[in-house]
Amino acid sequence: MKIKAVLSPPFYVNLLASFILTSTVTQVNARLIIPEYKDFNLKHTQSESGIKSEALSKEPVIVYTEKNNPCDKPLLMKGNLVRQPDFNSLDSWRGYYTTGVKVSQSEQIKKCGIDYQVVISNRNNYYDGIIQKIKPNLNTTKEYTFQANLKLNNSEVKDFGLAALALKNDLGIVYYQYLAVDQISSDDKTLTGTFKVNALGEIKQSFLLLFGPKGDKELVIDEVKIAEADDNNPDPNSLFKHDFETDNAGWLPAWLTASPEISAMQAKSGGFSLYVKDRDHWYSGVKLPITQWFSEKKKYTLSLSALLSTGTSQAQKLSLQLYYVDDEGAHWQRVNSTSISVVEQWVDIATDFIIKPQGTLKKAEIYVFGPDTKVDFFLDDITLTQQDADPGDGDKPDDGDKPGDGDKPGDGDKPGDGDKPGDGDKPGDGDKPGDGDKPGDGDKPGDGDKPGDGDTSGSGLFEKMTSAQCIDGQYQESQRANPQVDIKGILSSHNPNASVSVLSKTVTAALEKRYPFGAEILSQAPNSSGQKCLTYWMQRAKSTWGDLPTSELFHGADLSVHECGHGLSHKLSGWSTQALPLSKGTTPVCPVRGPYKYPPLYNLQHDKFSKDVPNNHYDSTYINKGSPVGKQGWESVIDEAVQYSHSLAIGYAFHDYTTYGSDADGALSFAWYIQRYLYFLHHNNPDIYQEILSNACWREAILKLWGKIWMYEDLALALDEPKNHDNLTSENTQRFIKAIQRPELMAEIEAVRKSHQCN
Secondary structure (H helix, E strand, C coil), X not given: CCCCCCCCCXXXXXXXXXXCCCCCCCCCCCCCCCCCCCCCCCCCCCCCCCCCCHHHHCCCEEECCCCCCECCCHHHHCCCCCCCCCCCCCCCCEEECCCCCEEEEEEEEECCEEEEEEEEECCCCCCCEEEEECCCCCCCCCEEEEEEEEEECXXXXXXXXXXXXXXXXXXXXXXXXXXXXXXXXXXXXXXXXXXXXXXXCCEEEEEEEEECCCCXXXXXXXXXXXXXXXXXXXXXXXXXXXXXXXXXXXXXXXXXXXXXXXXXXXXXXXXXXXXXXXXXXXXXXXXXECHHHCCCXXXXXXXXXXXECCCCCCCEEEEEEEEEEECCEEEEEEEEEEEEXXXXXCEEEEEEECCCCCCCCCEEEEEEECCCCCCCEEEEEEEEEEXXXXXXXXXXXXXXXXXXXCCCCCCCCCCCCCCCCCCCXXXXXXCCCCCCCCCCXXXXXXXXXXXXXXXXXXXXXXXXXXXXXXXXXXXXXXXXXXXXXCCHHHHCCCCCCCCHHXXXXXXXXXXXXXXXXXXXXXXXXXXXXXXXXXXHHHHHHHHHHCCCCHHHHHHHHHHHHHHHHHHHHHHHCCCCEEXXXXXXXXXXXXXXXXXXXXXXXXXXXXXCCHHHCCCCCCHHHHCCCCCCHHHCCHHHHHHHHHHHHHHHHHHHHCCCCCCCCCHHHHHHHHHHHHHHHHHHHHHHCHHHHHHHHCCHHHHHHHHHHHHHHHHHHHHHHCCCCCHHHCHHHCHHHHHHHHHHCCHHHHHHHHHHHHHCCCC
């Protein structure tokens, strides 16, 4: 629906259909996924007041086989809190989520006897699997280890296996904690992890869930174990081991310029690692407070595995440094410096060091940084162990006895001091990203971030609002709108009073030159009211605005492409799918639920974000409870966002002939609405939220749309035009951008990136 002076007929906005989830999860964030009261449900009939779990009460279809001489596995049984972990019996296991899930045994003849496995078949969703209640209940003060063997049954295409806890607390809230996720194939794969229970109150019940591959694939599981970590006889000298399977283990951003987070994009072991990104300086990295573990009588070994992000062009230095404060003040001690190659292989680093504070050790932190600006890296399997120090150890030159000892005079006193020419030599030099490198460097987004950066037509907003590691930040169009193409010949004979047929030909010819995909939309869209779509909407434009000089002609082009885009979407959609014609060669066709099966958009009308852009004139049409569109849900907000992205592209393509009209505010409104709608689902309808984020088609659609909007916003904001010609530089536009940048809302886009395994 295009708002100017006319509205779309309901035919183009009622893209309502049923939903079938068939996608696979490609990443799971190891955090609390569902904070509200939601319980297990097999028939998709959750309610907020109270939900019964058929997964815990309804008997699944179980096929028993004859049990003769099952294999004895004493190590599997020792300390195991999981009953029937080798599936010699299925009495303690139940099928999970969908009613038709079948749970059966299969057997293999081995030297030890019969080795049983469980096969989960007739799966419709990635979360179809098996579940068991853990007895006794898990203790929130203890650490546990987890393992399970998973594989696909007769499938040549790899997929993902997942393990999670479902935890019910004393308030009746059920939430999820992921234990492991890893890629699986037709060969056995052992998922492992170490965890502590994330408690929200007192844990009353604990359930183990095993699931994960795409819904049409059979899952085979064997040898499941949860045991207290003490049963594994840990190294008494080990102070910690961080594998990042459940959280970031206390690692923090160093110098407040890096963003560390757990990620499933890479992992040395298990399913996750610590991803260090958004680095503005070579010393942007991570740190860990470790004061409580140090004694001057001990020798320490720090070990870790490191990997550079994909696309790094040259080897990088990784620096491990110790920062500590004693009675004489603050000190830096270089622990290790290692070169990391660009080959996509993990590099293992282990180094010994001793700390010799003068007087009382007041503070100690370990730092990891070093690669060049903008180079991201991954860390995994970080361990710290201790042993008695050897007599005389640390008394030799160059061994770290003093801060920076042996490298260069004064080197290591502060991050960046002397490491590179000019870095840190003068007060203020290098204290802030881009500060002091060149006059004005870093004063504007994109200015000086890369050699020559700032000479392009962009304003830097695209890089700020997207992730270069994900498909939104990598978004491109083969036929991007181009206002530089000469169309003077096309417009030389333009007559504002011309017939609709003549005006339509002019619009089509101009679009083919400056925004070809807009012309393609017009040619493929279905007829409207018995007329060609372009003819119908150009007639509406002419009847509304009268004569159409170039300033209004391209508003008519904008209106036509916008509304015909709705028609093309409807034409390409099915009863259970929605098509989103986004750009040349990019038309995602994603699964949707049935009519009015999504929460209505009017839930956004008075949410906590609405006051950030007061009196937004789009609100009354799109998120008003009294509006027909306001009663629609996800399928409407995403479709409108796509059409407004075309409006934005056309406004940019013809900015030299016309003003922007409502294009900027429209595109920004729907970028904002998408964030707010995902936020609403996250906190009120987590089942639908997970359906969207776990579907690859929807993730790609959201991220590519996000990339397109910010690409054109970026290009438009860089235009040198009078403010009365371009409302993209208006105060209202800046208000929109600020509202969209709210951390809670940007987190929703980040969640889509994480689910897509690219951030």
